[in-house]
Amino acid sequence: MRLTRNQRKANLPRGDMPGPLTLAQIVSRLGGRVVGEAATLIRQVGTLERAGSDQISFLANPRYRAKLEATQAAAVVLAPGAEAFTGRPRIVCDNPYAYFARVSQLLNPAPIPAPGVDPAATVASRARVPASARVEAGATLEDDVELGERVWIGAGCHLGRGTRIGEDSRLFPSVVIYHGCRIGARAVIHSGAVIGADGFGIAPEAGRWIKIPQIGGVVIGDDVEVGANTTIDRGAIEDTVIEDGVKLDNQIQIGHNVHIGAHTAIAACAGIAGSAAIGKHCAIGGGALIAGHMSIADHVTVSAATVVTHPLRAAGTYTGFFPMDNHASWARNAVLVRHLAELSDRIRELEKHIQGKKDNA
């Protein structure tokens, strides 16, 4: 198969594409200041490298100035300090990346669901589905499910008994929500996510494991995004809680009774063990592991691949992964990691020896 770039227009229908906007129209909605031709028409966003004559791009990092200079974009969003880096039509604003996000939202609005319950969906008689909601084929809604206005339930999703989903939330196909979980408004939950499965609660007895019933739930706030194949376990006794505005990437595991503070973002493949409490406005890197019962302060950044085994009581950035090397060097050094205590002892011996000399001198 020949792979071609930028087949976007042809192969990515996104419902009704809004008409093009002029730079003047954009700043009238989003603020900022136009420099250059305010009537420039913008149909879509693009990268500095490939944007064409009807696309707008952005510069958030001065490191990419050379790309800005070479761009063919119709217009660019940039910060005041970068205003002079190009002569192209531009929008000047304080936070170009966030501004660009908003421009893209204007040009690529989330599709509005055509309301209705597909005849191939299975909706229990005591589920409450407003007329504005959409339930696609193969979805199964158990009794006492309650959907908010304009909720969109994708094909093959399952909502267990008593689940509540807030207005304007969208579940992509094949999401599973176990019984009794509550999800706020404007959630975006991607395919394969599983919310409310049993936490890993087992007690050892005579060499076997006894299951501890997981009777808590999962409570998710407003404006939360959950990535594909991410799992959020229900609480053992009380609830697992995800506060407003939390953004979770793909394949994250969140154990029972975890509490994640508002507006924290977690990258893919991270694992948060049971009863960990992560603060607000944190950033957890991809593949990071947070041990059980850890407490993490607000505004903490945990680097990718870092294992958190102590509480983090102060804002800041924390890191801990083995630096990569070519294999031969790694092998030579890794052996010595296992002998650090011995190396340390030998240094102390040398110091003692020299100190002895000094004392004798």
Add this chain to the structure above:
Amino acid sequence: MRLTRNQRKANLPRGDMPGPLTLAQIVSRLGGRVVGEAATLIRQVGTLERAGSDQISFLANPRYRAKLEATQAAAVVLAPGAEAFTGRPRIVCDNPYAYFARVSQLLNPAPIPAPGVDPAATVASRARVPASARVEAGATLEDDVELGERVWIGAGCHLGRGTRIGEDSRLFPSVVIYHGCRIGARAVIHSGAVIGADGFGIAPEAGRWIKIPQIGGVVIGDDVEVGANTTIDRGAIEDTVIEDGVKLDNQIQIGHNVHIGAHTAIAACAGIAGSAAIGKHCAIGGGALIAGHMSIADHVTVSAATVVTHPLRAAGTYTGFFPMDNHASWARNAVLVRHLAELSDRIRELEKHIQGKKDNA
């Protein structure tokens, strides 16, 4: 959305909730000894911090003694050594955590499936489904599937040709079992688990990969729990085997021809590469990685985030992850990890120098 705690009673219907039990009734079923008012009524379990006047809690770790002293729980389960730590009604027993698990099972029994095949399920003519089993909407059972008594197949599950599921097992919605796999009795398999997909068997030839048909199966014993989105690959030639009583958390990957011994527990996000053989009664921490063909003895504990690249022939605890630090410290030290061999050489030089002095002295 306002997040409120403990909405459990309202939003987590669990079938028929049994009536309350007195402490006397509990010990008559589970053993142990009541101290204090044996007629105390218990409706539910709770944490020491939040249990109310009809809830029972437990103390398994003396570290939480202060919480015990402050608790409002109706009663507490604790060990003989902790009997005097509280004046509340209590049950004294040898293993309070396991006892608490059993009390919770009494108060929160697993729901019994209403039998029957949903009209929106697709069951092949040669599948054997006993009258006591439940098959929910959207499930697909291929020919020669064989379900035991009271098996519960959740919505949207898929059971490939010839799959056998033992009695009283429950598959939550959206589980996929490929053809020919066998699962024992009383299994609990959570949503998104995939059992029996092809192992990663590819042979290099002239810069391309040739697929090796994966013709083994997966054989899972009795009393096994499989977490959400966990994957267990079928064997390349012979079977992948999970013995009785194994407990697997979420998002674990188990490669082809792995053998996991009875009553081993594996925490979330662990990865077990092909042909690894893990003993009985092991505990594998979250995010641990076991290399292919590794052999691990019985009663081994592997810490979270540890990479096992050598066989572990003796019981014990094994660990290996880079300790976290604030980023600046980590960066300073991590650089030196890549120069350990050089540091070691310099220590040796110093030692030689001093030895030479001594020899000359």
Add this chain to the structure above:
Amino acid sequence: MRLTRNQRKANLPRGDMPGPLTLAQIVSRLGGRVVGEAATLIRQVGTLERAGSDQISFLANPRYRAKLEATQAAAVVLAPGAEAFTGRPRIVCDNPYAYFARVSQLLNPAPIPAPGVDPAATVASRARVPASARVEAGATLEDDVELGERVWIGAGCHLGRGTRIGEDSRLFPSVVIYHGCRIGARAVIHSGAVIGADGFGIAPEAGRWIKIPQIGGVVIGDDVEVGANTTIDRGAIEDTVIEDGVKLDNQIQIGHNVHIGAHTAIAACAGIAGSAAIGKHCAIGGGALIAGHMSIADHVTVSAATVVTHPLRAAGTYTGFFPMDNHASWARNAVLVRHLAELSDRIRELEKHIQGKKDNA
């Protein structure tokens, strides 16, 4: 439950099993040279340890010579240098492992789908499904989906609007492909894989996250295999690209705008962050993490559990994980990892001291 080995014949129906083949028939199709009885009948492949009198095994690694000598296999595939290690009927060829893979493909051909759309599937009116394709129960195909000849869509799969799947591809049950993604010919996509979910594109603004619409797609070449529960995100603006012949194991996460070169293989649980560009013919180990925007040259091997935070510009093998140890040793040494800079300073002090002595001598 009693676990018995090798129930394969009974429990793994694989469509029409071809008749047995003689060694002479095998070499006439695949090349190589028979030594010993060319009329030996082969019905199935087996391991050296357990193959029986109608099975063929192989020796690819001289380390297993003792197993070869003890084998009861009807015949063995081996390299010229190993020809004399056994007196059993054998096929001599240059690449025994790849040859064995091809023999197994002859004996275990991929099943051919019975064509047709199951009445319990939901296929939009503008989806194009050729008569040779198979669409199973519960699958949902949106408008403008286009399937190639003989494509096999498993139960409960979802194909979003405008998705295109090349000929002879197979999606196992419960795969989700978001709108507009393109997949080449002969793909094998395992259950729970999610292709085309939104990349993790969020911009910070005043302590909150603004979603950046993910308007790129996913373009996958020919002969690609995608493991169970693997996720491949759609591009932010341009496409995420997986070239021909790439093999992805289970539970891999591939971020937006990643580019993976042809014939690269990635083992389970690896995570590839956004915009990373991996070369052709690479091998990425299990649990490895590749940071965002990293560029990796062709023919690079990244060891399991390694974190790649710098571009890898040259072919070779790169490694970086903390070596495992018994817990007590690890704890003793791990503490010192956090004091390496101090140890290094002390070595320098010692060197200065001795240098001073020398200078004074």
